[in-house]
């Protein structure tokens with residue numbers, strides 16, 4: 001693979017990510033790390049499957065105009081994927097940066113909600129909507145990354161859970177941004193108002209924004225009730 005690494009961006013339990021260039025364009029290389037506690041054959045099979053699924057969904061979303069990285073090259077056998085490098089910083093860092101203006105933060109959160117709705121309209125749930133997997137550029141434009149746990153979905157529950165994950169993280173990790181989740185959810189609803197009803201997908205009708213927001217409320221009260 002013609003990837004020239006420049007700096008390591010991330011070393012996690014699942015993946016090592018390097019920034020660099022690929023055929024002259026800004027790119028990242030995502031390298032799957034072996035899970036030592038798992039049997040090597042099983043680990044290889046699961047890793048292969050997850051990387052195939054991640055790249056398949058990224059290609060599908062890119063084609064639909066959702067802001068996600070393009071897949072530039074893929075070597076699932078060796079657990080390597082080359083992706084377009086998306087601009088910006090993870091939302092977690094933007095929210096922690098006290099020099100950011102309130103209006104910039106509100107724009108970033110609203111755009112995040114809009115983008116999540118764009119994703120959901122394609123009948124895809126993310127599965128890991130943490131503030132590390134949302135990148136915000138200097139204009140407040142947003143992209144989504146890390147589709148290793150994403151799936152094609154028609155059941156409303158996983159759509160509601162997507163919103164609940166980000167809801168919990170904003171509440172627990174960024175309590176100083178009190179209205180964060182409201183701003184995000186307003187963006188989620190506004191995108192639907194803007195685009196109209198989602199077109200039917202190959203597996204049927206996608207839950208509407210209103211239905212997903214209602215499910216979020218139900219998930220919240222379930223969690224409150226059961227602790």
Ligand SMILES: Nc1ncnc2c1ncn2[C@@H]1O[C@H](COP(=O)(O)OP(=O)(O)OP(=O)(O)O)[C@@H](O)[C@H]1O
Pocket residue numbers: 009010011012013014015016017028030069083084085086087090132133145146147148
């Ligand atoms: N396409 C991209 N453009 C820019 N930065 C990226 C891109 N992909 C990944 N990164 C950076 O690398 C980090 C880790 O990537 P990613 O979220 O895909 O891995 P991960 O599956 O969460 O890994 P782990 O589970 O080991 O933490 C991201 O939080 C982001 O900072």
Ligand SMILES: [Mg+2]
Pocket residue numbers: 132133146
């Ligand atoms: Mg991640």
